[in-house]
Amino acid sequence: MRRRQFLQTAAAPLVAAPPRSRKRIAALSTTYHVRSHSDNFITRFLEGYWINQKYFPPPCDIVSLYVDQIHPADISRKLSSAYGFKLYPTIAEALTLGAGKLAVDGVLLIGEHGDYPANEKGQKLYPRYEFFEQVVKVFRDSGRSAPVFVDKHLSYDWGKAKRMYDQSRELKFPLMAGSSVSVTFRRPELDFPLGTEFDDAIALGGGWIEDGGLFHNLETLQCFVERRRGGETGIRAVQRMEGEAVWKAAGQGRWSRELMQAALARGSRVPPGRPEELVKHPVACFLEYHDGFRATVLMLGGLVSEYLAAFRVKGQREVASTNCYVPIENSNNFSPLVDAIARMFLTAKTDYPVERTLLTTGALAMLMESRYQGQKRLETPMLKVTYQAPKASYFAPGMGS
16 A cells, blocks of 8 residues: 555544653654564554563653555554554654654654665665655754664665764764664673773674674674773774684684683573584674774574673683573563663663664674675774763663563
C-alpha cells in the first residue's frame, strides 16, 4: 500500500492530545511491525518498559510518526488510533506537526528493517543519513534544534556519518546513537574504572557477519576498551580476515585463544566441541589503536549466539570476562537504551558519548572495505576519533529479563 493511501485510510486518533508540559517526540521509522526496531524503541515510548522488576511509565509523548515503507504486518496505524499521535507523509511534517516550524522536543530516528538494497560490500543501505539531513533542514529553517537519537551505526558510509556528527556539533544539539548490546545487562556485571591498562581484549559474536551484525560486536568491545588509560585515541588500522586464515592468525599471535576460551565460558548456549570443527566460516576483525593497543572481534557462527567478551588487564593474573546478555524472549535489551534516550530528551545530556558510535561506525565501514579489497589491512587516518569515556559506565544492572 502506498504511504499516502495508507495515511488517508488511517483511523482518527481516539485519545486527546497530551498536555504540553511533557516532552513531545517525533518518531521516524523505515518500517514498523512487531519485533522490528521501531517496535522495540517507539512502542516502549508508548507503553512504558521494564528493567528487571521495575516498571517505567512512558517518559515522553510520541506525537507524530513518519513511516517510510508500509510492511504487510504494519502496526503503526493501530498504534496511532490507540495512542493519539498522527501519521505524517513527510519527515518535515512529522517534525513541524504540519505547522512549518519545529514543534517537537526530540527525534527518534529508527532506520532498521525494511526493503532496502545492499551494496557490493555487503552493507545494507538504510537511509539514516537521508532521514537525518531532512531533520537538520527543519532545524535550520526553524532556527532551533532538538535532541536526536539514531539507532545503531550512524551510516554505512564514513563520510555521511562524519557529516551527521559535525552537523550536531555545529547546531549544538545532543546526538545519541548506538547498539542496545553496549548498554544491556552484563553477566557478571563486569566494569572497569577509567584509566585501566588493558593488555588485550576480544569480543565474540555469532554468524551475522554483515555490517548490521558486526556493529553490535564492535560496540560491545568499544564500551569496555574506551575506558583504558589515556582515554580513547582512535583507530589507526583495521583488517578483516575470514576462513582458515583466522585460525592461523591465532597461531601467529594475532589474537588470543586464552581470551576466546574465557569469553566462551560465559556463554549459556555454547555447544561442546572444537571451535575449528563447529565454525564453518570464522571471521576475525583486527583493530589497531593509535596508542598501540590492539583488540579483536571474532565472529564464530555455529559456536556463539551471544555477545561475549574477555579482557587481559595489566598486572592481573586472571582474565576478566562477561556475557552482554540479550533476553531473547522479550528483546528487553532495548529497555536500558530507551531509558538512556529518554534521559537525553529530558535533560539534553547523554549517558555515553556519541563519539563511541562515530568511531565504531567508521571501523565498521573500513572493515567492510577490507573484506571487499580481499582482506587487506587498511590504514584509517580518518578514524582518529578521540574522546573520554564517562566516569560511570552506563549499563543495565541485574540479571535481566
